[in-house]
Each structure stands twice: as structure tokens, then as C-alpha cells.
Amino acid sequence: xxxxxxxxxxxxxxxxxxxxxxxxxxxxxxxxxxxxxxxxxxxxxxxxxxxxxxxxxxxxxxxxxxxxxxxxxxxxxxxxxxxxxxxxxxxxxxxxxxxxxxxxxxxxxxxxxxxxxxxxxxxxxxxxxxxxxxxxxxxxx
Amino acid sequence: xxxxxxxxxxxxxxxxxxxxxxxxxxxxxxxxxxxxxxxxxxxxxxxxxxxxxxxxxxxxxxxxxxxxxxxxxxxxxxxxxxxxxxxxxxxxxxxxxxxxxxxxxxxxxxxxxxxxxxxxxxxxxxxxxxxxxxxxxxxxx
DNA sequence: GTGTTTGCAAAGTGTTTGCAATTTA
DNA sequence: TAAATTGCAAACACTTTGCAAACAC
Numbered sequence: 059x060x061x062x063x064x065x066x067x068x069x070x071x072x073x074x075x076x077x078x079x080x081x082x083x084x085x086x087x088x089x090x091x092x093x094x095x096x097x098x099x100x101x102x103x104x105x106x107x108x109x110x111x112x113x114x115x116x117x118x119x120x121x122x123x124x125x126x127x128x129x130x131x132x133x134x135x136x137x138x139x140x141x142x143x144x145x146x147x148x149x150x151x152x153x154x155x156x157x158x159x160x161x162x163x164x165x166x167x168x169x170x171x172x173x174x175x176x177x178x179x180x181x182x183x184x185x186x187x188x189x190x191x192x193x194x195x196x197x198x199x
Numbered sequence: 200x201x202x203x204x205x206x207x208x209x210x211x212x213x214x215x216x217x218x219x220x221x222x223x224x225x226x227x228x229x230x231x232x233x234x235x236x237x238x239x240x241x242x243x244x245x246x247x248x249x250x251x252x253x254x255x256x257x258x259x260x261x262x263x264x265x266x267x268x269x270x271x272x273x274x275x276x277x278x279x280x281x282x283x284x285x286x287x288x289x290x291x292x293x294x295x296x297x298x299x300x301x302x303x304x305x306x307x308x309x310x311x312x313x314x315x316x317x318x319x320x321x322x323x324x325x326x327x328x329x330x331x332x333x334x335x336x337x338x339x340x
Numbered sequence: 341g342t343g344t345t346t347g348c349a350a351a352g353t354g355t356t357t358g359c360a361a362t363t364t365a
Numbered sequence: 366t367a368a369a370t371t372g373c374a375a376a377c378a379c380t381t382t383g384c385a386a387a388c389a390c
């Protein structure tokens with residue numbers, strides 16, 4: 059855990075199978091778009107357009123379903139940066155983000171670059187699931 | 200900036216006026232609910248229910264409008280913790296959050312408690328608007 | 341009185357769901 | 366063949382908008 063294979067990717071069908079998901083044609087095609095090109099941040103709409111452009115005629119509903127299934131299976135992580143701006147992040151390891159407030163764009167910051175000191179003890183009955191630092195940017199000037 | 204008056208609150212009408220907002224009856228009533236009881240995290244729906252319960256018959260549309268106007272005026276800050284879970288935070292100073300993943304609940308962590316080290320230089324053409332640390336919690340066991 | 345704000349109901353948006361047809365194993 | 370998955374279209378929940386009436390100044 060924590061280590062990502064560079065491309066060429068491991069067998070995607072196998073990866074889906076071990077996540078408990080049948081490697082159907084739509085899912086494999088989406089997995090290729092998502093995981094065969096390094097870490098990505100995609101929105102539902104973007105992925106749908108990409109799929110259509112790649113001559114993979116998946117319906118929007120299937121995009122939604124697949125992204126949620128992938129997320130539940132731990133293959134993706136959701137990142138919300140503003141109301142109505144939801145990304146699915148193929149980097150599921152602990153890491154941080156730059157967020158361009160003007161465009162909604164997102165950029166990863168490796169976990170190792172940033173140290174968070176003084177994290178308070180988690181409230182009784184809870185444990186820390188993860189810690190994320192979001193650095194919001196505005197255009198200079 | 201960064202210092203908040205404890206209650207009793209300064210004159211709310213004046214506060215709205217200097218934010219460029221006419222102190223209308225609905226806006227004053229909402230401002231009282233929001234700002235007269237220390238820092239709060241409210242959702243649109245919660246505030247609407249509170250207003251109705253307080254015999255202030257504002258429409259949902261007015262809640263939406265007012266919250267957005269207050270936000271644009273710098274009296275509130277939006278905090279999205281998951282798709283569809285938007286809070287308006289009356290604490291507009293730099294600070295951090297605990298987020299209960301199971302319930303969506305939110306709790307402030309004062310800015311001073313946490314130190315973020317190693318923040319990378321902002322990408323060319325941008326400056327840092329703010330840095331927030333989100334600590335997600337899951338139930339113990 | 342003039343320009344702003346409100347409430348209502350209608351129109352949008354983005355997301356989910358039900359179900360018959362299709363596909364996987 | 367049996368069970369899971371897909372696509373479509375309808376249903377949803379949430380948010381915004383248009384406009385006449387009410388209000389602030």
C-alpha cells in the first residue's frame with residue numbers, strides 16, 4: 059500500500075476482479091482511461107466526454123455507477139473542492155492539494171513535502187482516518 | 200483582521216450596511232441566528248428550519264440568497280466536506296476542521312494549534328489564498 | 341418615489357433509480 | 366443458465382431564476 063506501479067499498468071481486469079468488480083467492457087474501458095496514464099483528477103462529465111471521444115459509448119449513469127463503485131472499492135478517492143465541483147482522484151494515497159480558486163483546477167502535493175504538526179488528539183470515540191491539507195490559490199495581481 | 204468580538208455582538212444592522220447589504224428584516228433575522236451565538240456551522244436546510252421555528256417566515260430562496268450574499272461580503276465562509284454537504288461557517292478567520300465521516304459533523308480547530316510546515320511555493324502566477332487542514336474522523340472500533 | 345429585496349412558483353442542474361435487455365462467468 | 370451489469374428514461378433533490386408585490390431609504 060502506498061506504492062504505485064508506473065505504467066505499464068498491472069492487469070486491469072485482475073485489478074477490478076480483486077476489488078470485487080466484474081471486469082465488464084464499460085468498466086475496463088473506464089479503468090483504462092483512469093489508471094493507464096498516471097494520476098488524474100477527473101469529473102463525471104469529463105470522463106463521459108472522454109469515453110465518448112474514445113468511441114466507448116457508455117451512458118452517464120454507468121459513469122456514475124462505475125466511479126462510485128471504484129471509490130467504494132478503494133481504487134479512487136473523492137475530492138470536493140467547492141459546491142458542485144467533485145473530482146475523482148486516482149491517487150488514493152495520503153497526499154495534499156493545491157486548488158486554483160479561479161478555475162477549480164487541482165494539483166497534487168506529495169504527502170512527504172508537507173508536515174502537519176500539533177494535530178490534536180481525536181475526539182473520544184473516534185480515530186483519525188486521514189489528514190489533508192488544501193492550499194487554495196488565487197491569481198497573482 | 201482575524202480578531203472577533205465576543206458577544207454581545209456589534210450592531211448587526213451596521214455590520215450588514217458596511218458589507219453593502221441593506222439591513223432588511225429577513226437579513227437581520229438571519230444575521231441574528233448566525234452571528235449572535237458564537238461560531239456556527241449551518242446548512243441551508245438547518246437555517247431555514249431554525250428561522251421558521253423562530254417565527255421568521257423566510258422563504259428558502261431568501262435563505263439561499265442571503266447566505267450567498269453574506270459569503271460574498273466576507274461574513275461567512277463556505278465549507279464543503281462531501282458531495283452535497285455544504286456548510287456555511289461563521290468563522291471566517293484562518294482555522295482548521297475535524298470532520299466526522301460518519302455523520303458529516305464539523306468542529307473547528309483553532310489556527311494556532313496546528314503548524315503546517317513545508318508548504319511549497321505557490322505556482323507561478325498565483326498566491327496562496329489560504330491553507331486549511333481537514334482531519335477526517337471515523338468511529339473507533 | 342426609486343431602487344432593492346422578497347416570496348412564490350417555475351425552470352434548471354446534477355445525480356439516482358427502476359426495470360427490461362444485455363452481458364459475464 | 367443464473368446472476369450481475371447496462372442503458373434508458375423517469376424520478377429526485379437541491380439550487381437558481383423571473384417577476385410582481387413589498388419594503389428600505
